[in-house]
Amino acid sequence: MEKVLCNKANYFSEQLGYDVTIITTEQKGRDNFFNFSNKIKFIDLGINYDDDNYKSIFVKLYESNKKRKIHFLKLIEILERIKPDVCISMFDRDFSFLYKIKDGSKKILEFHFCKQMKVIEQKNIVMKVIQYIRIQTWRNIVKKYDKFVVLTEEDKHDWGNLKNITVIPNSISQTNNKQAKLQNKNILSIGRASYQKGFDLLLKAWAQSTKKHQDWTLTIVGGGNKDYMIELIKKLRIENNVILKQPTTEISNEYLNASIYVMSSRYEGLPMVLIEALSYGLPIVSFACPCGPKDVIGDNISGILVENYKIKELSHAINRVIENKEERLKMGNEAIKKAQCYAEEIIMKKWTELFATLNL
Structure with a gap:
């Protein structure tokens, strides 16, 4: 806000x-x-x-x-x-x-x-x-x-x-001149460690995805008390596949180094992170939570919407974007076009x- x-x-x-x-x-x-x-x-x-x-x-x-x-x-x-x-x-x-x-x-x-x-x-x-x-x-x-x-x-x-x-x-305050190349084996999620952001759901979904994609990493950027996240990461044994970072004013680097943006929120208003991710050409995988994702990527062209709270489906959607490079690049190009609506x-x-x- x-x-x-x-x-x-x-x-x-x-x-x-x-x-x-x-x-x-x-x-x-x-x-x-x-x-x-x-x-x-x-x-x-x-x-x-x-x-x-x-x-x-x-x-x-x-x-x-x-x-x-x-x-x-x-x-x-x-x-x-x-x-x-x-x-x-x-x-x-x-x-x-x-x-x-x-x-x-x-x-x-x-x-x-x-x-x-x-x-x-x-x-x-x-x-x-x-x-x-x-x-x-x-x-x-x-x-x-x-x-x-x-x-x-x-x-x-x-x-x-x-x-x-x-x-x-x-x-978005300005149109980005740079676009993520979508080559790095890195998935990004941004938000404060809170019940709203649903990082517990994301980590459980990611634990399923890492069984097939152990060479990929999930990066979560945000403030708040991350103790519960650290404990869950250890419990799920995905320490080697998750990076937790503090908030940064240089967030553009995080977008550029990612190949997929994932949002696991239980609810939102209109998440700025989704719009920003689009502007960097990142394909989106998101819960269809109230409200925002349906307005931003309801056409499923620039990303994939998953029924809220469905952890297994979220994992499957992440796997789909990881495994289909051509579809990932197509979603990224559509994301750039979609971002113009929020100029x-x-x-x-x-x-x-x-x-x-x-x-x-």
Whole structure:
């Protein structure tokens, strides 16, 4: 999400000459990971929700509610001072009250996941029901915004008949001049070590594939606690066929050194990694999880979609791309063509057209 925000804010500022301010709640003096334009202003409110680490759920709720009120008041003060024409929430803690602030700006809400993400995350049936009810309350809030932006047609359908909803995908900031040669015996997957990314499913699928392709390697790049991944790799005895790497700003090298991109997520919004992988000409093997893969590679020309959670089928799809060099190269060429649909100038035009409908 930060990379998407960076690309979009830089374009607004550098290409369109917009006055851009980004408001955060817990930056704590840390530098941004990505390179934002020097023209962009940053304001941190110092709310620090993430500092809440209370043993009692009731104390945590009390403290979070108190911080939310402080957040609300500080945001009112900032917006009334800078007088923006448009104010966009990325569906964080401010989404429940930003629309209430009467500073004269148009309010846009954008959602970077799939609607059912909170339900999918839960393993307990009771918690699934609670989260399902919670999501239904979101709908009433969403309707209060001037515009609600989702990333895929699939997610738009899930939200139902909302008059203010529109689809604007993520973009790639630039078209790559380099294309992966698809000769290296290396498979790439990128993402934070979390339940969402499904690396446990990927490693199990990869363990099946390595029985036939012991000369190939799976490289997983991303942050988070990888202890569970390390334990699973040892248990599956695939230490010689898996490389775990930390996040890097030089991610292009990882794409160029790969021959296949695999995504095993349980859910997404519109994964930037799939679009970036396409732009480097990488064939995709992905679960057909909600949401994103169906929009990006639903035609099965630039990659292969596999039914969600089907580990054996994921392994078979990986094997198919490994074993069929001609098909792999064809998918790679189609991937380059597909990536053009997400070119920055095309996607950012959708944003300027959206602003035009707001009668600023």
